[in-house]
Amino acid sequence: MDKIILSAKGINKSFHDPVTIPILKDINFDITKGDFVSIIGKSGCGKSTLLYILSTMDTDYEGKLIIDNEAMLGLKEADLARVRNEKIGFVFQFHYLLNEFSVLRNVMLPGLKLGKYSEQEVEHRALEKLKILGINDEALKKPNQLSGGQKQRVAIARAMINDPLIIMGDEPTGNLDKKNSVIVFDIFKELAHSYQQTLLIVTHDQEFAASTDRIIEMEDGRIISDHAKVRA
Amino acid sequence: MNIKLIADIAKSLLIARWKQTLVAAVGVTFSITMFITLLSFMSGLNEMLDSLILNRSPHIKLFNEIKASKVQPIDLAKEYKGSHHFIRSIKPGAVRLELHNVRSIINTLKNDPAVLGLAPKITTQVFYNVGAIDLTGVINGIDVEAENKLFKFNDYVTVGNYMDLKNIPNSIILGKAAADKMLAKIGDVIQVTSPNGERTPLKVVGLFQSGLVDLDKVNSYASLSTAQKLLGKPNTYITDINIKLKDINRAPALAKSYGVLFNVDAEDIQTTNSQFETGSSVRTTISYAVGITLLIVAGFGIYNILNMMIYEKMDSIAILKATGFSGSDVKRVFVGIALSIGIFGGLAGLLFGFLMSAGIDQIPFNTASLPTIKTYPINYNPKFYMIGGVFSIITTYLAGLFPARKASKIDPVVIIRGK
Ligand SMILES: Nc1ncnc2c1ncn2[C@@H]1O[C@H](COP(=O)(O)OP(=O)(O)O)[C@@H](O)[C@H]1O
Ligand SMILES: [Mg+2]
Numbered sequence: 140m141d142k143i144i145l146s147a148k149g150i151n152k153s154f155h156d157p158v159t160i161p162i163l164k165d166i167n168f169d170i171t172k173g174d175f176v177s178i179i180g181k182s183g184c185g186k187s188t189l190l191y192i193l194s195t196m197d198t199d200y201e202g203k204l205i206i207d208n209e210a211m212l213g214l215k216e217a218d219l220a221r222v223r224n225e226k227i228g229f230v231f232q233f234h235y236l237l238n239e240f241s242v243l244r245n246v247m248l249p250g251l252k253l254g255k256y257s258e259q260e261v262e263h264r265a266l267e268k269l270k271i272l273g274i275n276d277e278a279l280k281k282p283n284q285l286s287g288g289q290k291q292r293v294a295i296a297r298a299m300i301n302d303p304l305i306i307m308g309d310e311p312t313g314n315l316d317k318k319n320s321v322i323v324f325d326i327f328k329e330l331a332h333s334y335q336q337t338l339l340i341v342t343h344d345q346e347f348a349a350s351t352d353r354i355i356e357m358e359d360g361r362i363i364s365d366h367a368k369v370r371a
Numbered sequence: 372m373n374i375k376l377i378a379d380i381a382k383s384l385l386i387a388r389w390k391q392t393l394v395a396a397v398g399v400t401f402s403i404t405m406f407i408t409l410l411s412f413m414s415g416l417n418e419m420l421d422s423l424i425l426n427r428s429p430h431i432k433l434f435n436e437i438k439a440s441k442v443q444p445i446d447l448a449k450e451y452k453g454s455h456h457f458i459r460s461i462k463p464g465a466v467r468l469e470l471h472n473v474r475s476i477i478n479t480l481k482n483d484p485a486v487l488g489l490a491p492k493i494t495t496q497v498f499y500n501v502g503a504i505d506l507t508g509v510i511n512g513i514d515v516e517a518e519n520k521l522f523k524f525n526d527y528v529t530v531g532n533y534m535d536l537k538n539i540p541n542s543i544i545l546g547k548a549a550a551d552k553m554l555a556k557i558g559d560v561i562q563v564t565s566p567n568g569e570r571t572p573l574k575v576v577g578l579f580q581s582g583l584v585d586l587d588k589v590n591s592y593a594s595l596s597t598a599q600k601l602l603g604k605p606n607t608y609i610t611d612i613n614i615k616l617k618d619i620n621r622a623p624a625l626a627k628s629y630g631v632l633f634n635v636d637a638e639d640i641q642t643t644n645s646q647f648e649t650g651s652s653v654r655t656t657i658s659y660a661v662g663i664t665l666l667i668v669a670g671f672g673i674y675n676i677l678n679m680m681i682y683e684k685m686d687s688i689a690i691l692k693a694t695g696f697s698g699s700d701v702k703r704v705f706v707g708i709a710l711s712i713g714i715f716g717g718l719a720g721l722l723f724g725f726l727m728s729a730g731i732d733q734i735p736f737n738t739a740s741l742p743t744i745k746t747y748p749i750n751y752n753p754k755f756y757m758i759g760g761v762f763s764i765i766t767t768y769l770a771g772l773f774p775a776r777k778a779s780k781i782d783p784v785v786i787i788r789g790k
Contacts, residue, residue: 196783217697220698224696236690239383239387248376249694
């Protein structure tokens with residue numbers, strides 16, 4: 140009953156700047172519901188580029204991307220935005236919180252955009268997510284009153300607000316110190332194990348990668364290994 | 372739901388940058404204030420100047436003009452039919468200035484539903500005898516009541532009672548400038564020589580101020596019967612009939628048909644006063660041009676602040692898009708910001724514009740030539756407020772549209788990679 144929720148088929152991407160440099164070469168893989176996947180590889184091998192394509196933000200590539208049985212090829216900008224809003228949560232290296240809004244409101248924004256729940260319900264759900272991440276006490280503060288680790292946790296709560304099919308992270312601990320990195324990694328592990336949240340995390344941290352269910356290793360724009368381990 | 376969310380985001384961005392947005396809004400307020408004030412004042416002046424003319428001018432004037440014979444002898448020669456004729460020899464003959472069949476003309480006009488009223492008139496050249504010299508002048512013999520009803524005669528009689536003209540025989544109301552020259556005051560008797568050389572003493576019962584000093588140097592008023600006596604003519608002698616219509620716009624067409632019907636010269640107000648309309652429209656155009664220029668300047672202010680805001684908020688725009696807001700959502704946020712600046716700035720502008728014109732309306736404005744005007748004239752036409760409101764919204768919308776389009780096209784990947 141393992142349902143494939145994201146499938147990359149023969150994805151190629153080149154930059155033309157000014158000469159054409161191929162960055163991603165024939166990327167193929169599937170992600171099934173509940174997968175806890177990490178992507179590792181040297182800096183510059185194309186991990187971020189791949190994630191931007193998988194998250195539908197970058198549409199300039201060759202190959203096929205299928206998310207939740209829907210081909211992304213040829214969808215309009217507004218439709219892609221809807222897919223991102225509904226099905227994908229994204230955590231970046233930088234938190235990208237809006238300082239004009241409270242922490243709570245930041246988490247709520249994608250939920251309000253989705254419009255599936257009333258404003259009260261979205262608020263309630265946002266508080267729940269903040270509670271899971273242990274920062275519900277900060278809900279009414281402005282983001283700039285929070286520490287780096289707390290901000291990143293708010294960003295994770297924001298990625299979770301619409302119960303996405305998959306949460307992607309691009310070196311989400313890249314800006315954090317060791318202690319906060321551990322907290323964030325522990326959160327991802329908990330999301331995967333307790334909530335069966337599908338996760339696709341780019342990381343440099345070997346220890347964290349080792350704790351995931353599946354490691355995809357990249358080099359020079361190619362996938363050189365893709366190992367799933369059997370969970371105990 | 373979506374609209375509320377977008378409005379909420381727009382509001383938050385706006386409040387976060389409230390100083391700049393306030394400056395932009397004040398720009399709009401200022402320009403709309405000036406726009407309203409300028410147009411109210413200008414069109415108030417226009418109306419005043421127009422009414423100077425319109426109140427006193429007949430819509431149609433019937434008269435006989437002295438002119439050369441239309442048919443010259445050469446026109447009768449069969450050989451030159453269809454050719455252009457240069458030879459003209461018959462000079463104006465002994466034309467009678469009086470209108471024929473005045474009674475029947477007046478009766479026909481009185482029964483015409485298009486006519487509001489009419490005032491018969493006699494115009495004649497005279498000399499005012501002042502000591503050893505004679506001043507040229509014009510006496511207008513009028514039907515005092517009709518003249519007052521149709522042309523507000525009383526408004527311009529600044530000294531004396533206009534009805535005395537009717538009630539006191541052989542009386543005259545002098546133009547103020549003429550009276551000053553003759554050192555004449557109410558109760559004095561002046562001597563007037565008519566074109567046929569007869570001298571008549573007339574009693575001054577009032578002074579008249581038209582607003583145009585040159586006119587007042589020459590013109591004076593008497594009753595119809597006094598004028599007829601002065602000229603030694605019977606009581607059917609009338610030189611002009613001044614007509615007021617119910618609809619001024621029909622004047623040119625009706626003038627033509629009356630001219631043919633009564634076989635007289637008929638002149639309509641549009642032809643006589645075309646220069647005034649030109650003046651009015653030039654003044655109005657200038658007011659609009661200044662107002663709109665101010666608005667465009669304010670528009671650039673909004674354009675600048677939005678561009679700055681977008682530059683500062685690149686990250687926010689990128690994350691909104693990354694979390695599922697579409698390009699058009701982002702565009703609506705910034706157009707929303709521009710429109711709220713336009714709407715609030717514009718509303719304040721309309722209010723201040725009203726207050727400012729009300730202020731100008733209180734400033735005393737006394738001029739000898741305009742006896743009925745006491746303060747600066749203001750026209751509170753709601754049209755100006757509507758145009759001002761609509762323009763402020765259109766300009767701010769356009770000023771916001773370009774930055775908003777730029778924001779909607781921001782590629783989140785480029786921003787996020789740059790971090
Ligand atoms: N806009 C661009 N134009 C040209 N080359 C680019 C551009 N963006 C990234 N690259 C190149 O693409 C490669 C992959 O980058 P990236 O996906 O960010 O690597 P990673 O995330 O694995 O460190 C790098 O060599 C980088 O220099
Ligand atoms: Mg990277």
